[in-house]
Amino acid sequence: MLAQQGILTEADGECVAVERPDGKSPIFIVCEHASRTLPEHFGDLGLSEEALSSHIAWDPGALAVARKMSASLDATLVHQRFSRLIYDCNRPPESPGAMPETSEIYTIPGNQHLRPADRQARTQSLYLPFHGRIETLLKDRVAKGRETVIVTVHSFTPVYNGKPRAVELGILHDDDRWMADRMLAAAAEAPLYRTERNQPYGPEDGVTHTLKLHGIANGLHNVMIEVRNDLIVDDVGQGVMADYLTGLIQNSLDA
Numbered sequence: 001m002l003a004q005q006g007i008l009t010e011a012d013g014e015c016v017a018v019e020r021p022d023g024k025s026p027i028f029i030v031c032e033h034a035s036r037t038l039p040e041h042f043g044d045l046g047l048s049e050e051a052l053s054s055h056i057a058w059d060p061g062a063l064a065v066a067r068k069m070s071a072s073l074d075a076t077l078v079h080q081r082f083s084r085l086i087y088d089c090n091r092p093p094e095s096p097g098a099m100p101e102t103s104e105i106y107t108i109p110g111n112q113h114l115r116p117a118d119r120q121a122r123t124q125s126l127y128l129p130f131h132g133r134i135e136t137l138l139k140d141r142v143a144k145g146r147e148t149v150i151v152t153v154h155s156f157t158p159v160y161n162g163k164p165r166a167v168e169l170g171i172l173h174d175d176d177r178w179m180a181d182r183m184l185a186a187a188a189e190a191p192l193y194r195t196e197r198n199q200p201y202g203p204e205d206g207v208t209h210t211l212k213l214h215g216i217a218n219g220l221h222n223v224m225i226e227v228r229n230d231l232i233v234d235d236v237g238q239g240v241m242a243d244y245l246t247g248l249i250q251n252s253l254d255a
Contacts, residue, residue: 046109
């Protein structure tokens with residue numbers, strides 16, 4: 001096992017970034033897997049550059065799409081500044097996936113046999129501040145009587161464990177399907193991408209943690225977007241996808 005050291009240094013900066021905190025849109029965007037960056041104390045976690053640039057470390061293209069959506073909608077955007085390999089902020093601390101020992105075909109040396117103290121340090125330095133900032137922003141919106149719909153933005157690999165995925169765009173929900181139903185109806189009227197409900201993941205896979213923590217628990221409508229990452233590898237693809245998703249969201253709010 002690689003020895004656990006300090007989590008974040010002054011050079012690393014904060015774990016969470018907020019853009020357009022005063023955005024006027026009811027949409028509140030969250031991107032939990034925005035970055036592949038590792039805190040400096042952790043080196044490369046024993047992984048190759050190939051692994052660290054792959055989807056196991058982050059959601060390629062997701063932040064770029066989220067930023068374009070934020071700009072078009074004038075929506076607040078909150079994103080994590082460090083790789084989900086250190087802590088996956090869409091998983092609770094008790095989940096094995098929060099600090100995964102393996103991901104798809106990769107073993108993650110720096111995450112093997114973590115001590116309880118190591119897990120607690122990561123939780124306190126990454127998970128709690130990230131979700132604490134979201135909680136603070138949402139409480140402020142509620143206090144001001146502002147309508148809020150939480151939208152989390154993710155991307156997924158087109159081939160997983162050797163199996164191609166035909167779905168191009170997933171609209172995911174947990175118990176609250178209000179926004180997902182509207183977005184799926186809007187997508188059916190403008191079928192630019194193969195769009196499916198709760199694909200390629202669903203609530204049974206544990207992917208709706210942020211939705212439940214900040215949306216369902218607070219009575220706020222919410223939805224999770226999953227984009228196949230081969231569609232958003234460059235600025236053009238990211239722009240087309242962001243424009244399409246922005247249209248689905250606007251149509252859904254107006255429905």
